[in-house]
Amino acid sequence: MSKLITRRSVMAAGAAGAVGTLTTLPISMVRLAFGGTRDDFTFTYISDAHIQQIKGASFVRNWDMGLKRAVAEANLVRPESDFVMFGGDLAQLGKKDELDHGGEILSHLSPKMHCVMGEHDYYLDLGEYWSKLYGPQYYSFDHKGVHFIVLNSILTTDDWTFHRWPSAEQRMLEMAGLDNPNGSPFMVGEKQRAWLKENLAKISHETPIVVFSHSPLQKIYKGWNFWTDDAEEVQALLQPFNSVNVIYGHVHQIQYNQIGNISFNSVMATAWPWPYPQSYAQAESHLPVLTVPMNRGDPFFERDATGWQLIDVNSGRVAARYQLWDNDPRTVAFDQKQGRPVDLAFQEPTNRRPPQTHY
Amino acid sequence: MAKRMQSGALLMALVGFTTVAAGRSGAEPLGLPPVPIPADNPQTPEKIALGNKIFHDARFSGDGTVSCSTCHADEKAFTDGPRKTSRGIRGQFGTRNAPTVINSAYFHTLFWDGRASSLEDQSQNPPLNPIEMGLSSFEPFLKVVREDPAYAAAFNKVFNVSGAAITIEHVKQAIGSYERTLISGDSPFDRWYFQHDPMAISDTAKRGFEVFVGQGRCVSCHVIEQDQALFTDNRFHNIGVGINKIQADTPRLAAEFLNAKAAGASVDKAVLSDPKTSDLGRFAVTTHFDEIGAFKTSTLRNIAVTGPYMHDGSLKTLKDVVKHYNDGGKSAGDPSINPYLSGGIRPLNLSEQQMDDLVAFMETLTSPAYVNAKTKEGDAAP
Numbered sequence: 001m002s003k004l005i006t007r008r009s010v011m012a013a014g015a016a017g018a019v020g021t022l023t024t025l026p027i028s029m030v031r032l033a034f035g036g037t038r039d040d041f042t043f044t045y046i047s048d049a050h051i052q053q054i055k056g057a058s059f060v061r062n063w064d065m066g067l068k069r070a071v072a073e074a075n076l077v078r079p080e081s082d083f084v085m086f087g088g089d090l091a092q093l094g095k096k097d098e099l100d101h102g103g104e105i106l107s108h109l110s111p112k113m114h115c116v117m118g119e120h121d122y123y124l125d126l127g128e129y130w131s132k133l134y135g136p137q138y139y140s141f142d143h144k145g146v147h148f149i150v151l152n153s154i155l156t157t158d159d160w161t162f163h164r165w166p167s168a169e170q171r172m173l174e175m176a177g178l179d180n181p182n183g184s185p186f187m188v189g190e191k192q193r194a195w196l197k198e199n200l201a202k203i204s205h206e207t208p209i210v211v212f213s214h215s216p217l218q219k220i221y222k223g224w225n226f227w228t229d230d231a232e233e234v235q236a237l238l239q240p241f242n243s244v245n246v247i248y249g250h251v252h253q254i255q256y257n258q259i260g261n262i263s264f265n266s267v268m269a270t271a272w273p274w275p276y277p278q279s280y281a282q283a284e285s286h287l288p289v290l291t292v293p294m295n296r297g298d299p300f301f302e303r304d305a306t307g308w309q310l311i312d313v314n315s316g317r318v319a320a321r322y323q324l325w326d327n328d329p330r331t332v333a334f335d336q337k338q339g340r341p342v343d344l345a346f347q348e349p350t351n352r353r354p355p356q357t358h359y
Numbered sequence: 360m361a362k363r364m365q366s367g368a369l370l371m372a373l374v375g376f377t378t379v380a381a382g383r384s385g386a387e388p389l390g391l392p393p394v395p396i397p398a399d400n401p402q403t404p405e406k407i408a409l410g411n412k413i414f415h416d417a418r419f420s421g422d423g424t425v426s427c428s429t430c431h432a433d434e435k436a437f438t439d440g441p442r443k444t445s446r447g448i449r450g451q452f453g454t455r456n457a458p459t460v461i462n463s464a465y466f467h468t469l470f471w472d473g474r475a476s477s478l479e480d481q482s483q484n485p486p487l488n489p490i491e492m493g494l495s496s497f498e499p500f501l502k503v504v505r506e507d508p509a510y511a512a513a514f515n516k517v518f519n520v521s522g523a524a525i526t527i528e529h530v531k532q533a534i535g536s537y538e539r540t541l542i543s544g545d546s547p548f549d550r551w552y553f554q555h556d557p558m559a560i561s562d563t564a565k566r567g568f569e570v571f572v573g574q575g576r577c578v579s580c581h582v583i584e585q586d587q588a589l590f591t592d593n594r595f596h597n598i599g600v601g602i603n604k605i606q607a608d609t610p611r612l613a614a615e616f617l618n619a620k621a622a623g624a625s626v627d628k629a630v631l632s633d634p635k636t637s638d639l640g641r642f643a644v645t646t647h648f649d650e651i652g653a654f655k656t657s658t659l660r661n662i663a664v665t666g667p668y669m670h671d672g673s674l675k676t677l678k679d680v681v682k683h684y685n686d687g688g689k690s691a692g693d694p695s696i697n698p699y700l701s702g703g704i705r706p707l708n709l710s711e712q713q714m715d716d717l718v719a720f721m722e723t724l725t726s727p728a729y730v731n732a733k734t735k736e737g738d739a740a741p
Contacts, residue, residue: 065700069699072698076614110610300579302703303701304702325702326703
């Protein structure tokens with residue numbers, strides 16, 4: 001359910017002692033734990049739409065519907081979000097037609113949008129067309145006292161990128177596969193790390209920092225490229241700051257972690273969940289080849305286990321409210337006492353809902 | 360959603376529903392489970408008779424012309440077919456199609472948007488709605504039942520109250536008790552499926568059943584279980600009816616509605632007086648984005664005699680309904696699909712034959728008592 005705010009979530013937030021207690025979509029001046037005051041605000045995060053061309057003007061209906069629904073619901077948020085992040089993988093195979101079709105759907109968003117590069121947007125033409133649509137692949141901006149940084153974390157070695165494959169199409173396909181021995185680990189790379197170091201040099205250590213990347217800036221599972229090879233080097237640049245938050249897409253599931261001073265939160269996909277359980281489609285589904293199955297809450301509903309999120313950094317740390325279709329909403333927010341993000345509903349094994357078998 | 364169903368079940372447990380019908384033999388009609396009876400409102404023959412009388416009493420309206428049975432007429436399978444939306448006091452039309460009362464005892468929530476949690480809760484809304492029965496308060500009707508000797512005697516017998524001690528709560532309980540007797544199974548489908556009588560339905564209908572549980576994807580929401588079939592999941596889904604017309608307006612309508620609701624506006628009055636607000640569906644009750652344009656899954660029992668269909672009565676025939684689903688939630692003549700569409704709705708690629716079979720199957724769901732319901736165009740108006 002995309003219930004934005006519920007009494008239960010407010011109570012849960014209070015009970016967990018987590019930041020971002022959810023009395024309403026907050027517009028107020030708050031006193032921050034690290035001193036000073038600034039405006040509260042919320043931004044919307046939509047990610048991993050994987051718009052996929054079948055042929056000509058025919059695109060995969062399911063992925064289209066996920067992105068359309070996220071955009072339509074994002075436009076209902078009141079007060080309006082300050083901005084929308086799109087977290088990468090707008091396209092499935094980096095095609096101009098896919099980026100155009102997805103861009104057309106995103107163009108209906110009322111708030112201003114910032115974009116992150118995903119590997120599915122990149123490896124056909126190395127981001128050329130995407131950059132025409134959305135501008136630089138790494139950049140920063142400041143908003144109401146928070147320093148936001150966008151990285152292109154899905155780069156890899158020059159050898160793999162430029163010298164390995166006979167065609168751009170094959171390069172794209174190889175990077176799109178899971179458990180693919182022909183793939184190559186993602187990295188931010190030396191050039192961007194140098195840029196990041198310089199960018200951060202101007203920022204006070206008290207300023208809350210939010211980094212957007214497509215792949216996790218931490219190492220989770222190499223076989224699926226839930227991985228950034230130079231994650232430690234990027235983390236080292238971020239550790240000196242008091243409040244650092246990394247938000248990433250790519251994984252199509254809810255993840256959260258704390259490494260030193262850095263909080264990590266993932267965002268959901270609008271297309272399909274990883275590791276994807278098959279939906280009860282009774283029709284060709286266009287899902288990538290299954291490698292590891294997982295139960296899903298309600299397989300009849302194609303949108304189940306996908307969604308979008310509303311995020312605030314009102315405490316200087318991320319509180320992510322997941323709007324999950326045909327499902328209960330979830331909130332992952334930073335717990336000051338424990339010093340790490342917690343899921344407000346699913347912290348204890350006894351609170352977890354067992355998966356359901358659908359006949 | 361699953362969580363919500365759990366909390367619904369929990370609520371029923373807390374309220375103390377029992378599954379043994381007081382005053383009944385326990386032998387339910389073929390194809391139906393025992394009727395859930397709330398612990399605080401046990402069935403008695405006198406209470407049922409009192410509820411029956413109130414249900415048919417037009418003094419329950421502002422000008423003495425409209426009773427519950429005006430829109431839920433006995434001879435029309437407790438609907439007002441073939442009307443698309445119901446006609447209330449002073450000739451006013453509401454925004455919603457009158458659902459049948461038959462088997463509503465099994466619903467977890469009442470009204471198309473589930474804004475009432477029980478039959479008792481439901482029964483208090485139409486009398487006060489200015490479009491429906493138009494009472495400004497319950498007092499005029501309570502005066503009637505307190506002073507009318509037959510009513511006074513009945514309330515005394517059933518609830519052991521008289522005079523000012525008779526309240527709307529007693530009225531609600533009596534109506535709820537009566538409505539819990541309007542249950543009906545034993546359809547040809549039930550005789551075929553649960554009693555294994557191969558002659559009960561036609562081969563066409565049997566093929567339609569295969570579509571119903573297979574390619575048509577109907578059974579995922581219109582549930583059939585091993586030993587009974589209510590043909591509803593008691594959930595709410597955006598299937599592209601009503602909402603399709605207001606897509607461009609939805610952000611404005613949703614924001615305006617939320618503001619009005621926050622300022623104290625009545626959901627009941629808002630949704631029945633404005634067709635566009637009505638089309639926001641379950642969202643008006645819960646304010647969940649996920650339920651914009653979503654309405655309760657109807658039971659399919661007696662569906663062939665309870666048209667027209669959908670919350671707004673916009674689909675005239677069962678074939679129209681099947682075509683709507685087959686087109687993946689597109690409205691006839693409108694190529695757009697609303698972005699809030701349920702993830703369970705997609706094009707079905709059914710052939711004309713399969714669609715006709717499906718209609719034939721649904722026609723086997725009529726109980727013997729309602730085969731001759733007068734709900735078609737040309738049937739005599741009440």
